[in-house]
Structures are given as C-alpha cells and as structure tokens.
Amino acid sequence: MRSHRTARHRLAAAGFAVLFAATLTACGSSGASTGSTGPAALKWASSYFPTHWDPVVSGSGAQFRELALVYASLTRTDETGKAVPDLAASWEYNTAGDQVTFHLRPGLKFSDGEPVDAAAVKAAIERAKTQKNSALFGDLTSIKEVTATGLDVVVALSQVDHQIPQLLGQRVLQVASPKAAADPAKLDQNPIGAGPFTITQLVPGTKAVLKKNPDYWDAANIHIDTVELVSAPDSSTVVSGLQTGVYNFADIVPAQADAAKKAGLDVFVQPGFNAANISLNVNKAPFDNPKVVDAVRHAVNREEFVDKLSFGYGEATDQPFPEGYIAYDKQSKDKYPYDPEKARRLLAEAGVKAGDIKLDLVIPDAQPAAEIVQSQLAAVGITLNIKVDKNWSKPFFAKQLTLSLYGTTGRDSAVQTLTAHFGPNGPLNLSSPYEPEGFEAAVKKVRETPLEAPGYPEVLRAATRAGLESRALVFTYAAPNLIAKSKTISALPKNPAHIDWTGVTISGR
Numbered sequence: 001m002r003s004h005r006t007a008r009h010r011l012a013a014a015g016f017a018v019l020f021a022a023t024l025t026a027c028g029s030s031g032a033s034t035g036s037t038g039p040a041a042l043k044w045a046s047s048y049f050p051t052h053w054d055p056v057v058s059g060s061g062a063q064f065r066e067l068a069l070v071y072a073s074l075t076r077t078d079e080t081g082k083a084v085p086d087l088a089a090s091w092e093y094n095t096a097g098d099q100v101t102f103h104l105r106p107g108l109k110f111s112d113g114e115p116v117d118a119a120a121v122k123a124a125i126e127r128a129k130t131q132k133n134s135a136l137f138g139d140l141t142s143i144k145e146v147t148a149t150g151l152d153v154v155v156a157l158s159q160v161d162h163q164i165p166q167l168l169g170q171r172v173l174q175v176a177s178p179k180a181a182a183d184p185a186k187l188d189q190n191p192i193g194a195g196p197f198t199i200t201q202l203v204p205g206t207k208a209v210l211k212k213n214p215d216y217w218d219a220a221n222i223h224i225d226t227v228e229l230v231s232a233p234d235s236s237t238v239v240s241g242l243q244t245g246v247y248n249f250a251d252i253v254p255a256q257a258d259a260a261k262k263a264g265l266d267v268f269v270q271p272g273f274n275a276a277n278i279s280l281n282v283n284k285a286p287f288d289n290p291k292v293v294d295a296v297r298h299a300v301n302r303e304e305f306v307d308k309l310s311f312g313y314g315e316a317t318d319q320p321f322p323e324g325y326i327a328y329d330k331q332s333k334d335k336y337p338y339d340p341e342k343a344r345r346l347l348a349e350a351g352v353k354a355g356d357i358k359l360d361l362v363i364p365d366a367q368p369a370a371e372i373v374q375s376q377l378a379a380v381g382i383t384l385n386i387k388v389d390k391n392w393s394k395p396f397f398a399k400q401l402t403l404s405l406y407g408t409t410g411r412d413s414a415v416q417t418l419t420a421h422f423g424p425n426g427p428l429n430l431s432s433p434y435e436p437e438g439f440e441a442a443v444k445k446v447r448e449t450p451l452e453a454p455g456y457p458e459v460l461r462a463a464t465r466a467g468l469e470s471r472a473l474v475f476t477y478a479a480p481n482l483i484a485k486s487k488t489i490s491a492l493p494k495n496p497a498h499i500d501w502t503g504v505t506i507s508g509r
Helices: 014-019 021-025 118-130 184-189 235-244 254-262 290-299 302-309 340-349 368-378 393-397 414-422 439-447 456-467
Strands: 002-004 041-046 075-077 083-085 088-093 099-104 143-149 152-157 197-203 207-212 226-231 249-252 266-270 275-280 357-363 382-388 403-408 473-475 481-485
Touching: 041 235, 083 088, 099 118, 118 143, 118 152, 235 249, 235 254, 235 481, 249 254, 254 266, 254 481, 275 290, 290 340, 290 368, 290 382, 302 368, 357 368, 368 382, 368 403, 403 414, 414 439, 414 456, 439 456
Parallel strands: 041 226, 041 249, 357 382, 357 403
Antiparallel strands: 002 088, 075 083, 088 099, 099 152, 143 152, 197 207, 207 226, 249 481, 266 481, 275 403, 275 473
C-alpha cells in the first residue's frame, strides 16, 4: 500500500518565525501582541464579497478565499502548492491507485457542535456532486463512491487518480456541518463550518462579522480575534479607507498599487494561477476555420496587455500557468508569436477579406482588455462590436457565445485547471464538446502518475502541451493577486492563490 503520512505542515518559514518572535511571545489564546490594548481585529474590504456562503453554490472562484474564514477542508495548500493536512491528518492510496483513504483528526467539531467525522465529509462530497445548484459537480467526476467509518473517509474512484488530495482542498471541498447543510438555503445565510472563524453577523452582500473559533484544529496558531469583512465601495476610495483606518486589509487592482505604497501601506503580492484569455467558439463561424483561429493567435500582442493593464505586476503568457510552475510547458512558449502580417496572410488564405468578419465580443462589464482585443483584431481586418451583458455568464456557460474574454484563478490540482479549460465538458471551454486530439489520453496518464513519482513533472507538462493545441483559447497575460494592508498586519504565507491566516499577527492596536 502506498502511503502519504504527512506530518502537520508548518506554514511560517524560519525567517518569518524569527521576525515575529517578539510579538508572538506575549500571545495568549486571544492572540493579543506585546503592548496591544484590545483584540486583534482584521478589517477587510473585499471587491469580491461572497454572493453565496454555501460552499457548494459559491464554487471555486475567488470567493473561496473568504469562505475559508469559516470552512476548513480535507487538505490545504502549502507555499509550494502541494496538498498538506487540514481536517485530514493523513491519507493513503491503495496499490491500484483507484481508492484513497483520508484519516480525520480526532475530536473536531463544527461551530454548531456537530462532530467533524467521516459521515460529515461523505455528506459534503455527495452534496457537491448532486445538489441541483452545485458549482462543483464537474470537479468531482472521478469520485465513484464515498464510504464513512468513524474518522476514516474512503473515496473510491472511477479511474486511477492521484490528484484527489490536491483537489479536495479549499477550492473544491470546504466542509459544512451536515446538520446545517440539510437546509442549503439556510446555510447560504448562516454558514456553519469548522474553520478558523465563526460568523456572528451576516448582512447578505454587504458585511460579515466573525470571531475566532476556539475549536479550530490549529487555533493556537490563529492570532486574530475578530474579522469584519465588508464589500468594498468604489475602488477609488479603498486606499483612503486604508489610510484612515476604516480598513486594514483590502484586495486591490494593479492601478492602485502605487498609491497604496505612497500612502505607507504594504502591498502584498500573492502568487496565483490567474490568467486572462480570449475564448473562441470553434463550433461557430468564423472560428470553425483553423486558419482564422491561427490568424487571431498571431494578431494578439500580449505585451500590450501587460503594459496597459498590469502596471508592472503582470507578465505575458500563452498558458494557464505561470512560468516556473510545475505544469508550465517551456516547449509551448511563444508558439504563436505576435505577427500581424502573418495574421492577415492567414485570413487571405482562408478566403477572408478585411471587413468580412464582424462579431460581437460579449463581456460582463466594461473592461480595458476588451478595447485592446478590439484594436488588435481591427489591425488585421476583423471588426468587433463590444457588447456588455451583465447576464453574460448564462450564454457563456451554455456555450452559446462566439467570442468572449475570461480570466481564471486556476485550481490547486493542475489537472483540474487543464480539464476546465480544454476538456470536452470544461466550464471554461467555450467550444465544448470540442477538445484537442490527444488531450484525454495525456490527462489520463497524469492521473495515473503519483505526484511524488520522478517522471510526474514531465507527464504533467505533456498534458499541458496537448491542451494548448486547443483552438478554443488564446491566453494573453497573467497577474498576481494584490493586497494592500496596514503595516500592523504581519507578512502572510505565500501560498499560491490562497490567503492563509496561520501565524499572522496584528500589532499596535
């Protein structure tokens, strides 16, 4: 039997621990620092305040970072992007690789007093797979059956899949109390989990007040007593709100970073899997012609996106992964370089004259990226009409649009990122059920390869390479998540795409 018995991961690096040793010395269960005069209060202004607090409905978009205040998961992600213990202390695969057993920590309970046991995890997985409005069922297709015995969760798989520990983390399996989840609509307004904090007040769409959960498994390393999470007002006022102390933590866009620094705030650059793309529907004209698709590929100047949109924090990319990440494929880099003359030549070979192609570019809100795409394609003879539709998501996910823009935050499992973009049922594949030739076989091989196997990185990159043969997406640029915070808040662990409060302190209150 192959084992993955992982000791509890300590997220704070040695330098981090030394830097904040003085403030931690006087920390009791309340997390108060030396010289503090009150509870450690986090005041977070968010531009993506959750519309849903039921993790099954909220899905795996950016809001999972806020729901993680309330909910814990089977696994979590460390600073290298690997799965480490959370509610599950350890896990192990059977020899065949088609079954994984998670061993839960003993003595845990949800904030309503219900036990965190295997039955609760089984209920969470099954609800995510079957609830009518679940946003997660597509991520759990490998799971055939879940068996619960005491604190052991046995997950039987429909295929060999060594990605499951990566998958069942904060993005896809935030575990709610089964008693509370029996009424999903009520859970949506009164979230009950086993995470580091519990909600004491919730004003839907506006404000959430939370307090430290003394029953959280790692409560000793949570040094924040209260959290006030509010929906950010107009972005132009966020920095001034941080300056005046209305907030002490806020997500910001690159255009605000310089002002935040000048205001004496820390700008935390959080690594992530963000990547913007142009989504094409190859099932509709004119993109059913490969030459037209290739023309679009060569018409895109990625550096213009970086120069105009990222304010020095982004980079050009033609992949859904950042360069240096294990799934990034160097062989595929710059396969379709910016070459407008070649784009015009390809259109001519396709029998298309300048002005023949006129399309709607449908997007959810006005955004500069749309104007850049419009300008770049106009330069090669393709005319775009930018159409803003606040209900854009319905036709996008129904695969009814011909052309759109999308930005992804990725997944902790690289395979899930790939299948979401390039798979026949991928939610981010506007051309479903189209998939590039060889992609399914390449992904199958990744699933069959243990993550610790020496050949795993190359097998994974081969799957990325196969996915990038897709004609349905043209990636443009990538940017990290940016957070402006008061200097009274200590450094955060740089876990890719996650906000982790382990070891974080607030001083000088």
